[in-house]
Amino acid sequence: MIEKAAAEEDSGYLKKQEKSITNSDSEVRLNPDSLDTQLDLSKDDTELIKPPSSFTPEVQTESTQISYRFRCPGPGVFLCTLTRLVFVMAQEAEVLYRTVQWDESLLQPAGKTAAGPLFNITCSEDAVRQLHLPHCETKEVVHVDGLLSVAHISDNGMTVLEPLEITATHVVVKVPHLSAFGLIWDVFKRFLNMEEPVNGQVLLFFQPLETGPRRINVFLLQENIPLSEVSAQQGHVAEYIQTPADCLFSFGQRYSVHCDPESRIQPEQTQFHLKFGPNYHPTFQVFLTTNPEIVTLMVKDQEGTETWKSSVYLPGQRPVTCLLSIFVPSAPRTETLMRSVPAEARVPAAERLLTVRSQFIERVSEPVLNKLLDKLLQQRVINDQEMESVRSQQSRADKARDVMDTVRRKGREARLLLIAALCEEDRCLSTELNLNEDRLGKSL
Incomplete structure (x- = not known):
């Protein structure tokens, strides 16, 4: 079953114009220059109108299928650093999400085609107020009326949700109830703009x-x-x-x-x-x-x-010490730090770090985390924005999770540097995690 439904807010029906979405009580303008959105919320929900707080979700991989988990601490606007999904939350809740395959048999009869991944999202009832789904359009196309909308797919079929707002990066919709959500294009209108990249x-x-x-x-x-x-x-x-x-x-x-x-x-x-x-x-x-x-x-x-x-x-072409001379030419403690990593440890460390991830998150102290951040920034493993993202996390566990997952995604040399820094700053924890210099080569 395919039916087209316009998004409704408490103040009434939002009718989309060429450059804005308006109703009799409010106006939500297309903002091509920022992620910020004007949310049509009640006075009690004004605390939700804040810049998004970024988070790195817990990731579980089975075969090649990834699932994401986010423990939301309370009301607010939260940006996933991996998928760029934004969740507008009304309360504390746990959000689970993963990508699933599109069903073309639902899209084609409606004259639609996929414009982004399809996300299957589960959470407690009424916890998620709005979703911001990332698009890939340029400024020249983002204003085309009716080009972008959102498919809401459930056991009852597909409903087309009209955006509350379209920014330079995201399409914003109200969440009627959770299931699968994904961006879609109007086939004819995208064809008319085919020359736009x-x-x-x-x-x-x-x-x-x-x-x-x-x-x-x-x-x-x-x-x-x-x-x-x-x-x-x-x-x-x-x-x-x-x-x-x-x-x-x-x-x-x-x-x-x-x-x-x-x-x-x-x-x-x-x-x-x-x-x-x-x-x-x-x-x-x-x-x-x-x-x-x-x-x-x-x-x-x-x-x-x-x-x-x-x-x-190219990875693995030079000794790690050579890479350090590129990252930090004048770092005074480069040689001391690298002595924590034996020669036999010059093998991929991804599997080992993933194995001890949960223990690291549970046990590393906040003072050690701060020292690790300083070392990783000094050696340009992370940048200033990534450091601020970690420090903005409210709990020690969230900071530890962000550090671990950020470094793991950056390659072998970055992972070795995190291990070396931990060996230097917390000898006891690195030993218990089998990451100390005596065991590192064997455990990896």
């Missing part, structure tokens, strides 16, 4: 091979695809390479990847397609025919115009 991202994963050439898996994706979902597909086979990812992609445009030094790349060229999971396959594979420490990758469109370029340091 979408905000995209280039994701790189390095895969060392025991025999034959090493390779880099290159993904060309929309901006609103979570990195965590793509990483789960890669598993332990390939390691994410952090690099500037932002670019623009156009529907129907063909793209190619180029590498310096010259390498073998397949395919030579391919058309940009929307991908919303659950499976994510590389758009390109770069087979390295030499053994470089650094490569320069470029993405070009079919006219030969460069749309993205980045120099990439």
Whole structure:
């Protein structure tokens, strides 16, 4: 069953105009320059009108399927750092969410197509007031009336929710009841704006091979695809390479990847397609025919115009001490810190850190966390914004969870530096977690 429902607020029906959404009592304007939204809430709910507080959810991976858990401390607006979902909460609650596969048989008869991942969300009744779903549109397209809406899919079928507001980054809807929510495009209106690009991202994963050439898996994706979902597909086979990812992609445009030094790349060229999971396959594979420490990758469109370029340091090509000289050329304690990591520990540490994650969260003290943050910032493993995100967490456990998950996503060298810093700052805890310098090599 497919029915179209306009979102309703307490003050009445919100009718969307060309650049605003209005009713007789209030006006909610499209804001293309910020995430902030005007929420149509009662006077008792004015405490919810705050800038979003960011959080890193607990993550559980089964095979390649990720599920997220967020323990909301109370009323407020909360931004998930992994999926960029924003939850407007009315009360303390636990929110569980994961991505699920779209059913095209529901979308096509309504003249709609997916414009983002489909999230299945569960929580206690009436705890979630609104959802902000991230979109990938540019400023030129975000104002097109009726282009974007939200599909609410339940056992009764699909309902189309009209936005309360569309910002430069998110589409805001009221939550009638929880089930599956996802952004959708009006097919005809998107076709009329086909020449306008979408905000995209280039994701790189390095895969060392025991025999034959090493390779880099290159993904060309929309901006609103979570990195965590793509990483789960890669598993332990390939390691994410952090690099500037932002670019623009156009529907129907063909793209190619180029590498310096010259390498073998397949395919030579391919058309940009929307991908919303659950499976994510590389758009390109770069087979390295030499053994470089650094490569320069470029993405070009079919006219030969460069749309993205980045120099990439390949994991595992140099000793960790060499990387430290790049991160912090003048750090006075680099040598002392690295003595905590033995030579045999130069192996991927992801599995070990994941194994002790819950114990680390439960047992690390706040003073030690503060020292770890200082060291990670000093060595440029984290940036100022990430440090402030951790410090803004209300509880010690949330800070510990944020530190662990942020570093784990940054690659092998970052994980080794966290282990080394913990060995130096809390010898007892690192020993009990089998992360001390005597056991580290064996336990990993």
